[in-house]
Amino acid sequence: MADYEIPKITGEDGIVDVPKIVKDTMVGSGPWISAPKFQKDMHFATEIEQSEDGKWTLIPNWKEAALEKMDDLRGRYRSLQLFLDICVKCGSCTDKCHYFIGTKDPKNMPVARQDLLRKVYRRYFTFAGKYFPKLVGATDLTEEVIDDWYNYYHQCSQCRRCSVFCPYGIDTAEISMAAREILNHIGRGQKYCTQIMGKVYTIGNNLGLPQRALEDTLEGLEEDVEEETGVKVAFPLDKKGAEVLLITPSADFFAEPHVDGLMGYAKVFHELELDWTLSSYASEGANFGMFIGSYENMRKIALRIRHAALDLGVKRIVFGECGHAWRVAYSFLNTLAGPFDFLDPKYPVPQHVLEITWPALQEGKLTIDKSLNDDMTLTFHDSCNIARGTNIGTEVGGQFDLPRNVIKAVCNNYVDMNQDAIKDVTFCCGGGGGILTDDLMEIRIKGAQPRMEALKEVTENNGVTHMAAICAICKSQFTKVIPYYGFSMDQIVSVHQLVSNAIVLKGQLTEEELEARDAAEEAERVAEMEARKKAAAEKKAAKDAAEKK
Amino acid sequence: MGMLDVNGTSVEVDEEGYLEDLSEWTEEIATAMAAAEDVDLSEEHWDIINFLREYYEEYQIAPAVRVLTKAVGKRLGKAKGNSKYLYSLFPYGPGKQACKYAGLPKPTGCV
Numbered sequence: 001m002a003d004y005e006i007p008k009i010t011g012e013d014g015i016v017d018v019p020k021i022v023k024d025t026m027v028g029s030g031p032w033i034s035a036p037k038f039q040k041d042m043h044f045a046t047e048i049e050q051s052e053d054g055k056w057t058l059i060p061n062w063k064e065a066a067l068e069k070m071d072d073l074r075g076r077y078r079s080l081q082l083f084l085d086i087c088v089k090c091g092s093c094t095d096k097c098h099y100f101i102g103t104k105d106p107k108n109m110p111v112a113r114q115d116l117l118r119k120v121y122r123r124y125f126t127f128a129g130k131y132f133p134k135l136v137g138a139t140d141l142t143e144e145v146i147d148d149w150y151n152y153y154h155q156c157s158q159c160r161r162c163s164v165f166c167p168y169g170i171d172t173a174e175i176s177m178a179a180r181e182i183l184n185h186i187g188r189g190q191k192y193c194t195q196i197m198g199k200v201y202t203i204g205n206n207l208g209l210p211q212r213a214l215e216d217t218l219e220g221l222e223e224d225v226e227e228e229t230g231v232k233v234a235f236p237l238d239k240k241g242a243e244v245l246l247i248t249p250s251a252d253f254f255a256e257p258h259v260d261g262l263m264g265y266a267k268v269f270h271e272l273e274l275d276w277t278l279s280s281y282a283s284e285g286a287n288f289g290m291f292i293g294s295y296e297n298m299r300k301i302a303l304r305i306r307h308a309a310l311d312l313g314v315k316r317i318v319f320g321e322c323g324h325a326w327r328v329a330y331s332f333l334n335t336l337a338g339p340f341d342f343l344d345p346k347y348p349v350p351q352h353v354l355e356i357t358w359p360a361l362q363e364g365k366l367t368i369d370k371s372l373n374d375d376m377t378l379t380f381h382d383s384c385n386i387a388r389g390t391n392i393g394t395e396v397g398g399q400f401d402l403p404r405n406v407i408k409a410v411c412n413n414y415v416d417m418n419q420d421a422i423k424d425v426t427f428c429c430g431g432g433g434g435i436l437t438d439d440l441m442e443i444r445i446k447g448a449q450p451r452m453e454a455l456k457e458v459t460e461n462n463g464v465t466h467m468a469a470i471c472a473i474c475k476s477q478f479t480k481v482i483p484y485y486g487f488s489m490d491q492i493v494s495v496h497q498l499v500s501n502a503i504v505l506k507g508q509l510t511e512e513e514l515e516a517r518d519a520a521e522e523a524e525r526v527a528e529m530e531a532r533k534k535a536a537a538e539k540k541a542a543k544d545a546a547e548k549k
Numbered sequence: 550m551g552m553l554d555v556n557g558t559s560v561e562v563d564e565e566g567y568l569e570d571l572s573e574w575t576e577e578i579a580t581a582m583a584a585a586e587d588v589d590l591s592e593e594h595w596d597i598i599n600f601l602r603e604y605y606e607e608y609q610i611a612p613a614v615r616v617l618t619k620a621v622g623k624r625l626g627k628a629k630g631n632s633k634y635l636y637s638l639f640p641y642g643p644g645k646q647a648c649k650y651a652g653l654p655k656p657t658g659c660v
Contacts, residue, residue, distance in 0.1 A: 032564050054551075191564075196657050206658030213608035220616055251659040254613040256632075258659075286659060322659075436659060438565065438645075472659035 004442050006484050007102055007449040014418030014457030016450050018095040022104040030151040031439045034189030041198040042297055048187035062186040063141055067124055069182045070117075074125070076295075080178050083170045084121045087114060093162040093172070098427045099155050102446030107152050110162035110172045116149055117179050150188050153179040155443050157435050158291065159384035159428035176433070177293030184292060192437035193288045200301055205250035205284035211238075214280055217253050225263060230509030230517060233270040235262075239277035241313050244269070246278050247305055247329075247350075248320025249285045249472035256479070257494045258472055261321050264496025267503050268357050271366050276318075282308035285325035286472065291434035302328065302336040315344040318351045321494055323383035323432065323471030326352060330390035352392045354402040354470070357499060361409045367504040370412050376466045377413035378498070379458050380404055381451065381478075382426035383471035400424075403470055403495050410502040415462040421454035429469075431477025445481050452485040459487075468493050555581040567648075567655050574602075574652030582650050586641075590650070594638055596625060601651040611648045611656050 009016075033056045036046035047059045059065060074081040093110040095101065100108040107113065115137070122129030122138035129138030139145065158173035183189065199208040209217070218235035225233045236242060246269075252262040269276045282304040289298025309317055317340075319329050329350045334340065340349045348355065360366050380403055392398045400423045408414050421427050430447030458464040469475050469492065479489040509517060552559040553566065555578050561569040566582060568574060579598060583590045590598075600620060604612045612620070614632055622630015635643035644656055 192657075199657065207656055207660065208610055208654065210609050213610045216608060217613060217616065220619065224615075249659050254656065254658075255660040256614055259613065259615055476659050 004445075007446055007452075009449065009453045009456045009485055011453075011456040011460040014454040015420055016101050016453045019101060019104045021106045023106060026099075026103045026105040026108065026151070026155060026443065028151050029147070030154050030190075031437060032191040033150075033187075034191045034194040038191060038194040038198055039184075039187070039189050041201055042184065042189065042194050042294065044184045044189050044194070044294075045187045056187065058143065058146065059187040062146070065186050066141060066146070066182050069185045070121060070178075071125070073178045073181060073293075074121070077174065077178070079171070079174055083114070083175055084118050086168050087111060087118070087170055088168070090167060092165045092167060093170075096162045096165050097156075098159070098161070098430060098450045099157070099443060099447045102430070102449040103155075103443070105155075107148075108155055110166075113152055113156055114170065114172055114175050116145070116152060117175055120145060146183070146186070146188065149179050150183055153183070154190060154435065154440065155447075157384070157428045157430065157432035157447065159432055160388045161384065161425060161427065164388065164425055173433070177290070179293070180291070180434075181293030184294060190292065190434060192439070193292050193434045197288050197297055197301065200284055200288075200304070204281050204304070206286050206288070207250040207254055209250055209253060209283065211280040214253060214278075214283060218278070221259070221263060221266070225266070228514075229505055230514060231270075231505045231507050233263075233266050233505070235266050236277040238280055238312065239275075240311075242275045242277035243314060243344075244274055244276040244316045244318050245282075245305075245309050245312060245314040246276055246318050246320060246353075247282060247285045247325070248278070249322040249325060250283055251286075251472040251476060252320055253283075255472070255476055257490075257492055257497055258321075258475055260497035260500060261494025262496075264494065264498070264500035264503075265320055265353050267500055267505060268353075268360065268366065268496070271503065271505060272356070272360055274356075277312060277314070279308035279312060281311070285319055285322040285329075287325060287328045288434060290324055290328055298328065298332075299336045302333060305333070306337040306340075309340075310342065316347045316351060317343065317349060318353055318356065320353050321470040321472065321496060323385035323473060326392075327385035327389040352402075353496065354392050354406060357496070358393070358402050358406050358409075361406060366499075367506075368410055368502045369504050370410060370502055372502045373411040373498055374413070376411065376493075376498075377415060377462065377464045378407055378411050378493075379415050379417050379455065379464045379467050380407060380422075380495075381417075381429065381467050381469045381474060382422050383469060383474050384426060384428045384432055386470065387424055387426045397423075403468070406495060407468055407498055410498050413463075415458050415464055417454040417458050421450060427451045427454070429471075429474040429477040430481065432471075432473050436473050436477055444477060445484050448477070448481045448485070451478075452482065452487075455482075455487070456485070466491050466493050468495050468498060470495050553578070553581060553585070565649070565655065568652050571652050571654065578652065579650040586646075591638075594647075594650075597621065597635065597638060597643065597647050598651045600624070601647055601653055605651070605653050611644065611653045614644060617643060 039046045045059045049057050097110050119137050119139045120141045123133055128136045153176050156176040158176050160173045163171040196206045221235050251258045287301045289301050319326050343349050386399050392402045427450040430444050478492040551562050553562045618630050639646040
């Protein structure tokens with residue numbers, strides 16, 4: 001399947017032993033570089049050229065531009081300046097990164113990743129680094145340093161697990177975002193992210209799914225739900241005056257098992273008689289502006305949600321299952337695109353779909369038949385952005401409890417993975433932060449090792465068959481990489497897919513009734529065919545008779 | 550950016566071998582792309598490729614896997630209306646491999 005070594009998982013205790021370091025295992029040229037046509041839409045540097053052998057130049061004054069951007073960013077973000085200054089090299093973070101564990105490359109230790117930027121910061125912006133660079137590990141900014149940045153800052157998924165263990169709270173994610181933002185402005189943008197964001201600006205979502213295709217997809221889902229249940233559940237699009245605007249990742253319209261989750265939200269809303277809508281203009285929850293550290297682009301994408309909410313006249317904004325969308329929404333939406341004083345103050349702004357489903361389950365507003373999920377034993381993967389960047393609901397730890405509560409309310413069989421691999425110390429799926437692209441497959445596979453080990457342990461010891469997630473990236477990453485570890489892609493499920501399986505809609509047909517309906521429809525179809533055949537035969541006979549005359 | 554040789558003339562493709570200019574697509578290009586990956590296009594492959602092109606013509610995007618399997622089921626019978634059948638034809642994933650041969654842009658995002 002691949003020409004590199006797939007890490008071995010044992011299933012012993014759910015935790016990967018810290019590996020001995022092996023230098024330079026992940027040396028490389030990094031992901032595909034964003035060509036000028038993609039850079040342009042982001043307002044990033046475009047004066048780069050590609051040689052015959054495919055190598056891209058940097059912009060002509062790259063060094064000045066890089067240092068200027070670094071200076072700009074440390075001025076904008078006090079946190080960045082602090083993180084660059086405050087590390088004492090205690091080593092606490094070194095073995096906490098899934099990419100280090102999976103690759104053994106010491107440059108994937110969080111402190112080493114930070115130092116790639118820190119050593120340049122020291123050289124140009126600190127007294128000691130300017131005059132005694134060797135004494136303080138300061139180095140000149142060279143093209144080799146830029147290449148290292150590009151390669152290793154795209155081996156960080158900005159999951160922030162290391163920051164949990166840092167006694168000073170240094171957040172490598174912020175350093176990695178800043179590094180990528182510097183790279184954006186010297187002609188080293190990442191194609192995966194810029195191409196996608198360009199599609200958000202021109203079409204409305206990461207996929208490039210135009211309004212008409214979205215409409216057709218949603219109609220198809222309505223048909224599917226009706227076929228399976230006999231109930232007409234609406235998937236409204238661009239409905240003016242609806243109460244709720246649902247913002248969800250566009251993968252929910254397209255990929256498996258994401259789309260099964262979308263059907264779950266729709267069923268819940270239907271049962272609660274909630275007047276909701278999707279927007280074709282803001283048909284994307286994801287905001288890749290965060291991944292590449294571009295405040296301007298992150299804001300531009302977030303403002304689309306505000307515009308859609310105002311245009312449709314909704315009273316509430318609800319987010320579907322998407323990890324970093326919820327991080328951006330929960331942590332920054334108000335400052336990026338607020339104030340939201342036009343929304344109903346009785347509800348949180350924004351609200352997570354689990355904040356609708358869980359109370360509804362608690363209050364008995366949904367009819368649930370848990371046995372419909374009895375073919376599975378579930379575990380739950382905490383997505384990094386939700387676990388370490390947000391809360392869900394009003395209680396402390398709600399981001400861990402609400403998804404588990406909902407799963408347990410709709411499934412009989414649930415088991416948690418090793419406690420050192422879940423909740424606030426959860427391991428990233430390996431594909432977050434703009435890494436979910438085919439050109440980074442090796443780092444994605446290796447970075448998934450800690451999660452795969454934890455999953456293997458509960459699979460072997462507790463009979464777990466499926467892992468649920470509430471993030472589009474996690475779901476796509478896992479369906480793609482778990483086959484390399486001996487699992488199958490359909491073992492990954494959406495949390496609202498489980499709700500969808502177990503919910504019994506008002507007026508839902510029983511299996512016998514569905515069979516009877518299908519049989520009646522089939523009989524009708526056959527009868528119609530017969531009638532048509534008969535009519536055609538009669539017509540032909542009449543024609544033949546007329547010709548004979 | 551790369552070049553794909555199609556019977557002596559070269560067409561521009563991106564890093565993953567997708568056509569840069571979608572309007573350039575011909576059946577010969579599809580055959581050449583498949584040949585480069587050691588795939589011999591059968592009638593079954595063409596059924597899928599043709600459906601993808603028709604869908605793209607109408608909606609300007611590749612169909613979701615769900616839409617594709619449903620449509621294939623309707624056209625070719627229920628036994629073939631599943632992703633297993635599609636993966637048997639396009640082992641690298643119907644969404645990606647089949648779209649490439651059909652001259653469609655690659656679906657991007659969290660998919």
